[in-house]
Amino acid sequence: MGKKRKSGGRSKGSSGHSGTVQCSRCGRVVPADKAKKYTKRVSAVEPQLARELRQQGSYIQTRRVTSYYCVSCAVHAGRVHIRASSERKSV
Ligand SMILES: [Zn+2]
16 A cells, blocks of 8 residues: 555654653644644733733743644644645655
8 A cells, every 4th residue: 555655744764662642632643753843932821911911021920731642633623634645645
């Protein structure tokens, strides 16, 4: 059977087994090197209030939230796009 992608959609290369993570959206268990990792900064303060406080010169602490998406969810959420076969094949 032909290969759709040279890497099989993964980034582990020749290294062996990689750990698993759970998709933050659907809960599916995916290999860590295959999952799409997103980090965003989340503030506990509402944006409008945060803007006012920032204008007054105060520092608002944010925390970093890391989420992993499985390929299906990443495509559905528009984080990654499907490419044409001529574009993706580089074998
Ligand atoms: Zn998912």
